[in-house]
Amino acid sequence: YETESLTALTTDPVMNLKLLHYPPHTSTDERQFGAGAHTDFGVMTILLQQPDKQGLQVFHAANDEWLSVPAVEDVFVVNMGDLIQKWTDGRYSSTVHRVINIAGGDRYSVPCFYQGNMGATNPFKPDEVGEETVEMHLRRKFDASYGLNGK
Numbered sequence: 001y002e003t004e005s006l007t008a009l010t011t012d013p014v015m016n017l018k019l020l021h022y023p024p025h026t027s028t029d030e031r032q033f034g035a036g037a038h039t040d041f042g043v044m045t046i047l048l049q050q051p052d053k054q055g056l057q058v059f060h061a062a063n064d065e066w067l068s069v070p071a072v073e074d075v076f077v078v079n080m081g082d083l084i085q086k087w088t089d090g091r092y093s094s095t096v097h098r099v100i101n102i103a104g105g106d107r108y109s110v111p112c113f114y115q116g117n118m119g120a121t122n123p124f125k126p127d128e129v130g131e132e133t134v135e136m137h138l139r140r141k142f143d144a145s146y147g148l149n150g151k
């Protein structure tokens with residue numbers, strides 16, 4: 001692909017940033033999570049973790065196991081979102097991940113969600129008609145997660 005094929009997606013992109021605080025877990029119950037298993041909705045997530053505060057785990061489906069992501073100072077974790085998986089027909093997957101605050105004490109993290117231009121469609125299939133826009137995709141995901149339709 002030419003880099004220009006990404007222009008519509010990367011012009012006036014929406015990015016939202018979360019400042020997360022995970023309190024120490026109050027029980028040793030294995031069902032207690034900081035964040036339950038999920039995939040990120042958008043294009044890609046750039047995550048800054050508090051150094052040495054491990055807790056993020058990614059699901060390695062091939063081996064049916066959860067892998068711990070190291071929390072290294074000045075290192076960002078880059079995570080593909082559902083849009084990239086959809087747009088590349090699964091060539092890149094939006095990895096299932098979760099957070100269990102096992103490091104002891106409070107844990108802080110700063111994920112930045114890159115969503116792209118709200119009106120953009122699949123940059124890899126520019127000729128497809130009737131393609132869902134970024135905005136339509138995000139609305140559908142948020143509706144399904146949080147019941148925004150009042151259902």
Ligand SMILES: O=C(O)CCC(=O)C(=O)O
Pocket residue numbers: 018020035040047049055056097099109110111
């Ligand atoms: O806190 C983390 O390390 C990850 C947070 C996360 O996955 C999310 O907010 O979507």
Ligand SMILES: [Fe+2]
Pocket residue numbers: 038039040097
């Ligand atoms: Fe996430």
